[in-house]
Amino acid sequence: xxxxxxxxxxxxxxxxxxxxxxxxxxxxxxxxxxxxxxxxxxxxxxxxxxxxxxxxxxxxxxxxxxxxxxxxxxxxxxxxxxxxxxxxxxxxxxxxxxxxxxxxxxxxxxxxxxxxxxxxxxxxxxxx
Amino acid sequence: xxxxxxxxxxxxxxxxxxxxxxxxxxxxxxxxxxxxxxxxxxxxxxxxxxxxxxxxxxxxxxxxxxxxxxxxxxxxxxxxxxxxxxxxxxxxxxxxxxxxxxxxxxxxxxxx
Numbered sequence: 664x665x666x667x668x669x670x671x672x673x674x675x676x677x678x679x680x681x682x683x684x685x686x687x688x689x690x691x692x693x694x695x696x697x698x699x700x701x702x703x704x705x706x707x708x709x710x711x712x713x714x715x716x717x718x719x720x721x722x723x724x725x726x727x728x729x730x731x732x733x734x735x736x737x738x739x740x741x742x743x744x745x746x747x748x749x750x751x752x753x754x755x756x757x758x759x760x761x762x763x764x765x766x767x768x769x770x771x772x773x774x775x776x777x778x779x780x781x782x783x784x785x786x787x788x789x790x791x
Numbered sequence: 792x793x794x795x796x797x798x799x800x801x802x803x804x805x806x807x808x809x810x811x812x813x814x815x816x817x818x819x820x821x822x823x824x825x826x827x828x829x830x831x832x833x834x835x836x837x838x839x840x841x842x843x844x845x846x847x848x849x850x851x852x853x854x855x856x857x858x859x860x861x862x863x864x865x866x867x868x869x870x871x872x873x874x875x876x877x878x879x880x881x882x883x884x885x886x887x888x889x890x891x892x893x894x895x896x897x898x899x900x901x902x903x
Contacts, residue, residue: 700892709793709880709894709895709896709897710829710837710880710882710894711894712891712892712893712894724891725889725891725892726888726889726890726891727889727891759836759837761836764892767824767884767886767890767892768886769823770822770823770824771823771824772824772825772884775842776824776825776827776884776892777825777827777839777842777843777882778827778829778837778839778882779838779839779842779848780839781836781837781838782836783835783836784836
C-alpha cells in the first residue's frame with residue numbers, strides 16, 4: 664500500500680521561502696511507474712495543482728506558480744520536495760503531495776493523469 | 792477561476808440518485824483529456840472516486856458512476872447515503888494558455 668507523508672514548517676514569514684518534503688513508502692520513486700505531484704488547497708477553495716516530478720528529475724509546473732516553484736527528487740531517500748519562494752499571505756494553504764501526473768499533449772496524457780493516493784496534507788500559514 | 796464548471800450544490804433524499812455535472816470546453820474535456828472525480832470529506836485530503844472517465848478504483852462502491860461526452864462529464868451517486876454528504880471535484884488537463892492539470896469548481900452534496 665502506497666503512503667505519502669508531507670513534512671515542513673507550518674508557519675512562514677512573508678517574502679521568505681517554503682520548503683516541503685514528501686516521503687513515499689510502498690513504492691520506489693525510481694521504479695519509474697508514476698509521476699509525483701504537489702497540490703495545494705487554499706482555505707475554502709478548490710485544489711490547485713502546483714507541479715509534478717519524475718524520478719529522472721523531469722518537472723512540469725502550473726504556469727501560475729512556475730516562476731516561484733522548484734521541485735526536486737531524492738531517490739535514495741524515496742522523497743521529493745517542493746520549494747516556493749517569495750511567499751505572500753495568498754500562499755497560505757493546505758499543501759498535499761500525491762502520486763500522479765504526466766506529460767499531456769494532443770488530447771492524451773502519458774502517465775497517470777489522476778492523483779491517488781494523497782498525503783494527509785500540511786497546513787502552511789504565511790504570516791508575520 | 793476554474794475552467795471546469797460544476798454546480799455549487801445538489802441535494803437528494805436517502806436512496807435517491809443525484810448527478811453532478813462538470814462542464815469544460817475544447818481545451819480540456821473537449822480536446823479529449825480524461826476526467827477524474829474526487830470526494831473530499833471535511834478536514835481530509837481528496838479521495839479518488841473515478842479515473843479515466845468511468846473507472847472506479849478498488850474499494851469505491853458501485854453506487855458511484857461517471858460518464859463523459861463532448862465537452863462535459865457527470866458523476867452519478869445512486870442509492871444516496873448520509874455518508875455521501877460532502878464535496879466532490881472533477882479534474883482534467885487544460886491545454887489552454889495556462890496549460891496545467893485543473894480541478895472543477897466543486898459541488899457540495901446534501902442528503903435531505
